[in-house]
Amino acid sequence: MADASFPILTVENLRVAFGTPSGPVEAVRGVSFSVGREKLGIIGESGSGKSMTGRAVMRLLPPAARMSADQMRFEEIDLLGASERAMRTVRGRRVAMILQDPKYSLNPVMTVGKQIVEMARLHLRLSAREARERTLDMLAQVQIRDPARVFALYPHEVSGGMGQRIMISMMLIASPSLVIADEPTSALDVSVRHQILDLLGEMIDVKGIGLMLISHDLNLVRAFCDRVLIMYAGQIVERLPASELEQARHPYTRGLMEALPRLDRPTDMLAVLQREPSWREPVR
Numbered sequence: 129m130a131d132a133s134f135p136i137l138t139v140e141n142l143r144v145a146f147g148t149p150s151g152p153v154e155a156v157r158g159v160s161f162s163v164g165r166e167k168l169g170i171i172g173e174s175g176s177g178k179s180m181t182g183r184a185v186m187r188l189l190p191p192a193a194r195m196s197a198d199q200m201r202f203e204e205i206d207l208l209g210a211s212e213r214a215m216r217t218v219r220g221r222r223v224a225m226i227l228q229d230p231k232y233s234l235n236p237v238m239t240v241g242k243q244i245v246e247m248a249r250l251h252l253r254l255s256a257r258e259a260r261e262r263t264l265d266m267l268a269q270v271q272i273r274d275p276a277r278v279f280a281l282y283p284h285e286v287s288g289g290m291g292q293r294i295m296i297s298m299m300l301i302a303s304p305s306l307v308i309a310d311e312p313t314s315a316l317d318v319s320v321r322h323q324i325l326d327l328l329g330e331m332i333d334v335k336g337i338g339l340m341l342i343s344h345d346l347n348l349v350r351a352f353c354d355r356v357l358i359m360y361a362g363q364i365v366e367r368l369p370a371s372e373l374e375q376a377r378h379p380y381t382r383g384l385m386e387a388l389p390r391l392d393r394p395t396d397m398l399a400v401l402q403r404e405p406s407w408r409e410p411v412r
Contacts, residue, residue: 135162136306136338137185140199144180146192155180155193157362158410163306167332167339169353169370171346171384177362178342182308185340186225187215203305221251224299226328228311230291234283241267241279244298251302266297270327289320296328303335310342325352346373346384358384361408380407 144156156177161168170178184195187207200207202223210218219225227233235243241263248259260279267275270293283291292312299307309328313321329352332339343349349356353370358381366378376382383401 135164136203137163137340138199138201139181139185140197142181142184142197142200143195144177144184144189145194146190147194152194155362156184159359159362159364161357161364161367163338163340165336165338166355167329167341167353169341169343169349169356170359171343171349171356172359173344173384176359178359179310180362181359182225182310182340182342185308186219186223187212188219188225220247220299220304221302222304223306223308224302224304226292226295226299226307226309226312228314230283230286230288230295233295234291236283239280239282240286240294241281244294244301247298248301262301263297266301267294269331270294270297272297288316289324292316292320292324293327296324296331300331300335300337304337306338306340307332308340308342311344312341313348314343314345321348346388349373363411365407365411379404 139162140160142156142159143154145152145154159177159181170181172178180189183189185200185202185207187210189195197208202218205214205218207215207218234240241260244263244266245256245259248254248262249256252259252262254262264275264279267278272278272290272293278286278290278294286294312328313324316324325348341349341353350370350373356368356370356373357364358366358376358378360380366376366381368376373381374385376385380401380403383399386399387401389398
């Protein structure tokens with residue numbers, strides 16, 4: 129297995145802007161980070177720029193977006209200079225993305241088995257028989273009972289938890305080096321959410337894959353990830369080990385923590401986050 133400390137992905141001074149009638153608006157402002165063979169959490173409120181950062185890495189931004197960076201390198205590939213053709217070999221095969229809700233990510237008019245087979249044939253150049261066998265094996269790995277039956281089902285015939293397992297199997301079947309998971313469990317109930325995360329974590333550890341987990345759930349990230357980046361107004365305001373989230377120093381992170389209900393500290397009213405204009409200033 130490769131050195132876990134060696135970065136798979138390196139991003140320096142990433143910026144994403146959109147033109148408006150009153151001038152450009154930056155959704156991501158000077159973001160820098162790296163990901164090794166680890167579980168990296170990126171947390172923040174809606175609109176903080178975390179999902180835009182993940183999509184920028186995949187080069188899947190809207191046409192109106194303008195992206196720049198000093199460096200954005202995945203393994204040996206310069207993602208800034210790569211052609212669209214080169215990016216098509218990266219997406220899915222070497223960098224996979226798990227989205228929030230399988231109902232909107234899976235093709236409703238294709239069986240789930242055919243969709244996974246298509247991914248295996250496209251990226252691994254397998255025969256139809258080999259791709260089917262690999263798909264059934266992958267469905268078994270994500271703890272789906274009776275993979276042959278599920279193979280023939282359509283997305284609307286499976287539950288949310290099973291749909292997310294199918295998405296995980298589809299994204300991992302080509303053995304990517306990096307997985308970007310954008311709110312992969314927010315559409316699931318609490319018990320299924322933990323099952324899916326345990327499964328994803330186990331497969332990532334076994335395969336030696338790097339993970340970027342994008343979420344607004346602090347408790348989930350604290351329990352699941354190795355490191356955490358906290359984003360506010362398009363920039364990273366704090367970075368620390370997930371196990372030390374309670375010791376966060378930035379007032380934004382502290383405010384998020386204090387707004388969470390705690391069983392060990394019951395209160396009649398949760399704290400309301402008071403934002404300061406200075407938090408939007410560039411982080412030094």
